């Protein structure tokens with residue numbers, strides 16, 4: 001079970017070397033500390049194991065404690081050895097290989113643009129698109145799934161394809177996007193909806209790193225359907241708004257997963 005070592009309410013000190021445990025193969029990870037802004041994990045990779053290439057929606061920092069390995073960050077190889085510190089911006093593809101048993105601390109931070117909150121300008125623009133989203137919502141979400149299943153066919157396995165064919169899923173997504181546009185400045189009102197969707201996402205194994213995929217396809221679909229109405233201003237506002245919504249889901253889904261692990 002993956003328990004958190006320290007609570008964010010009380011002071012805490014540990015000798016990290018005492019917490020290192022290597023599995024015989026693969027990796028072992030432990031949450032050291034987590035608060036609303038940052039999560040610190042201890043990662044212990046057995047010699048010769050690897051973490052396949054992936055992205056994260058959050059900025060992250062690796063600090064190597066012991067061992068040797070390699071991180072490929074945005075196509076560039078960086079040698080990992082004790083004391084090496086690597087900053088990985090959100091969405092930067094990275095993969096890790098351990099040559100020897102390798103231990104590092106991974107600190108993940110909230111996306112800096114989100115900490116500032118959504119700007120009033122974005123709120124106003126997104127709200128102004130609500131009527132057009134109501135009118136074209138299903139067309140946009142149907143187009144979004146078309147783009148996603150074409151460009152990222154591997155995600156199809158997570159979906160009930162009959163709910164796609166009969167239009168149920170595009171309608172559900174359109175309703176969610178429209179509700180978000182109308183309540184972007186009052187997320188409390190969306191709590192029930194977010195909760196229901198987040199539970200469905202957990203059931204279908206949606207991962208944080210898949211949010212940029214849906215974001216890219218949804219924004220493309222908005223542009224395709226709205227045509228000239230999708231001005232640069234509208235697209236910038238929706239990019240910011242989507243990231244904020246993705247963060248809400250990612251956090252809620254992480255909570256649901258953690259509660260399930262703790263029980």
Ligand code: HEM
Pocket residue numbers: 155158159160161163169172173176177196197200201204206207210211212214245246249
């Ligand atoms: C902010 C972004 C997203 C929104 C607004 C959203 C919205 C929704 C909604 C409204 C549902 C239906 C829930 C229900 O049946 O009660 C749903 C289900 C689902 N979503 Fe998302 N979603 C988002 C991101 C993602 C991402 C990143 C993925 C990953 C590929 C994903 C995959 C799924 C899957 C697999 C289902 C279940 C579909 C089924 O039953 O066939 N969603 N989502």
